[in-house]
Amino acid sequence: MYKYKKSITILLLCNMVLALCWFNLKGLQFNRIASTPAFEIRFMEDCASLDAADFVGMVVQASSGQRVVDYTMLEREPEHKLSEEDYEILLRIVEAEAGCEDIKGKMLVAGVIMNRVESSLFPDTVKEVVFQRENGVAQFSPISDGRYETVRVSEETREAVKRVLYGEDITRGALYFAARKYADPERMNWFDNSLTLLFSYGGHEFFS
Helix, strand or coil: CHHHHHHHHHHHHHHHHHHHHHHHHHHHHHHHHHHHHHHHHHHHHHHHCCCHHHHHCCEECCCCCCCCEEHHHHHCCCCCCCCHHHHHHHHHHHHHHHCCCCHHHHHHHHHHHHHHHHCCCCCCCHHHHHCCEECCEECCHHHHHCHHHHCCCCHHHHHHHHHHHCCCCCCCCCCEEECCCCCCHHHHHHHHHHCCEEEEECCEEEEC
16 A cells, blocks of 8 residues: 555656646747747847948958958949040049059049039030140140050059049149149249149149
């Protein structure tokens, strides 16, 4: 009889342990299910709080070691829209005038030309600005000495021009530049007496 009661007791205890395990498992499953919508709602709220600027400003690093691609550059339109002819002329004159300069020096030359295009004091297209003559004298020395025709445009020049066309202006409003070392003394006298020197960079001085 004693052995029988003992067996019954052990069986009841086992059933109670199994029942507790079952309830615990169900409780965990219920908590996981109950928490899922909350996570989803929080995730959607977090996503909704992001505006377009958060995504547009993201950058991607190329795995091959290429430079970072800025998606703001890819998304927006250039501030200066040129015809194919004007674009090629701008590339060639920048290369001819600043081929030995760094990218900033190239951007400055491109920027001055675009300032002239935008100014009421000069013609309205890159072609007209670059090939403009005053009293038969070319405005840019590479036009008169033939360097414009012989240059080979570098990738850095293309990058400099692109940055200027997309609105990066570091010229401080300059409309003129000159390389004093190579310029005609009489012409430099006119620059010094008639214009305002803004700054010097590389081999050029920039005036307004």
